[in-house]
Amino acid sequence: MKKSLFTRFERVNTETNNRTFLPSGLNGKALDISLDDIPSRKEVRDAIPKHCFTRQTNRSLFYLSRTVVIQIFVVLIGLSIPLTKGMIPIWILYAILSGTTSMGLWVLAHECGHGAFSDNRKLETVVGYCLHSFLLVPYFSWQRSHAVHHAFTNHITDGETHVPVVISGDGKSEKKGGENEMESSLFFGKILYGFNQLFLHLILGWPAYLLLGKTGGPRYGTSNHFWPTAPFSKKLWPSIWAKKVWISDWGIGFMLLLLILWSINFGLNSMISLYLGPLIVVNIWLVIYTWLHHTDTDVPHLGASQFSYMRGAFLSIDRPYGRIFDFLHHSIGSTHAIHHIEPTVPHYHARLATRILKNKFPKVYLYNPTPIHKSLWHIATNCVAVKKDYAIDRYVWKQPYHSQS
Structure with missing residues (x-):
């Protein structure tokens, strides 16, 4: 089975002139950008009005x-x-509505974690801690792992969240498993593989990340956002951060106690319908944003020699979420590039900063106009595994076997 799969892959690759990736709405733009094309952080800051900061x-x-x-x-x-x-279908619709509106709370808690909410640090920390605890997110634990995600965006070993598996990876610094994932894409076929990936990412992805560090960088091992010591890896929690993880747990514990009391006094169905169902939708939105804004079939991941903070930040992709979602979610999806470059810029200044970024640095600014649902399906079915281009130390998505026919 394995031999026949790889024989087929090599044959099709030859027939397509070694084209190893499928283009997205970016039309390969991110693959044409080199490290020398990236402006300095000072150049970007100088281009943006001071009031935006x-x-x-x-x-x-x-x-x-x-x-x-x-x-x-x-x-x-x-x-x-x-x-x-008999009202279960209505409750499902309610979960979608309530989860979509409460995602705005997640975004504002996220701003607190970045220091973009207020110059009053105590107020900012209290707001962020309460909002994230309400959404069962350990605030300080997430603050640390998310800072790592920003520092090493699209770094193949040091990145955090949505780090891909590598074909012929070394198994030490890179995430092995690319060959197996490519075979799975052929075994299941495009449709079943796509739905499987949507389920794994959108439903299981966020809990799996918090509990086991799934899709995190291989450098950090099997991390746990609630337990910073053995048997889990300690690498993500240096110095004082281990203590902060425990402090985060107090908020989660208090929220779980409230949910238990809710269920005892008003019924489990009430808690599930009014809280848990919408929370699942919030988590789905979170994964959609992080997955789509750091992944596409023609957006590479980088090795150490090709990586810089600014190059990683400029690999963030802005997308068209429309006026309603931008209103409810404070434009987090349509201003993601500037957020990665300058995460302390508040969302109410990010729209102006994004327009300037687009006009001032058009060669390196990434915007994919493809509708969100189409991009989600494109990524779920085609972003299977990456392979290293040794000449320039970057990792490019390979065409999945199911598309090579």
């Missing part, structure tokens, strides 16, 4: 209040829906 506490609190008011309104709708089996 200012944090206005009252303005941030306004957006938080607006999101909370919207969520209260949605919850009131939920409280009017009967908890009966």
Whole structure:
């Protein structure tokens, strides 16, 4: 079986003139960018108006209040829906609605973690800690791992979240398993493989990342965002961060206690319908954003010699989420590139900064106009494994076997 699969792969690769990737809406643009094309961080900062770097506490609190008011309104709708089996389809629709609106809370907690919410650090920490604990996210643990994700965006070994498996990887610094994943893509076929990837990423992905470090960089081992010591890897939690992980757990523990009391006093069905169902949708949104904004069939991952902070940041992809989602989610998806370059820029300044980034640095700014649902399916079915281009120390997605016919 294995021999026949690789024979077929080599034959098709020859017939397609060794084209090893499928183009996306970016049309291969990211593959034409070299390290020398990337502007310095100072050049980018000089191009953006200084007021974009200012944090206005009252303005941030306004957006938080607006999101909370919207969520209260949605919850009131939920409280009017009967908890009966016949209403399960309506509760599914409610979970989609409530999870979509409450994703705005996640985004604002995310701004707190970056220092983009307020110059009042105590207020910022309290807001971020409470919001993320409410969403069962360990605040300081996530703050640390997310900072690593920003520092090493699309780095093949040191990156954090959505680091791909490598074909012929060395198994030490790179994530092995690329050959097996390519075979799986042929065994299942495009449709089944795509749905399997959507389920693994959107439903299981976020819990698996928090508990086992799945899709994290191989450098950090099997990490756990709730337990910073053995039997899990300690590499993601240096110095004081291990203590901060335990502090994060207090918020999670308190929230779990509230959920238990809710279930005891008002019924398990009430808790699942009004909280757990929407939380699953929030987690789906989170994975959609991180997956789509750092992955596409013609966006490479980088080895050490080709990597820099700015080059990794410029591999972030802005996408068209539309006015409604941008309104509810504070434009996190359509301003992701500037967020990775300057994560302390508040979301209410990010739209202007993004326009400047697009106009000032058009060669390296990445925007994929493909509709989100089409991009999601394209990535789920085609981003299977990468292979190293030794000449320039970068890792390019290979055409999956199921597309080579």
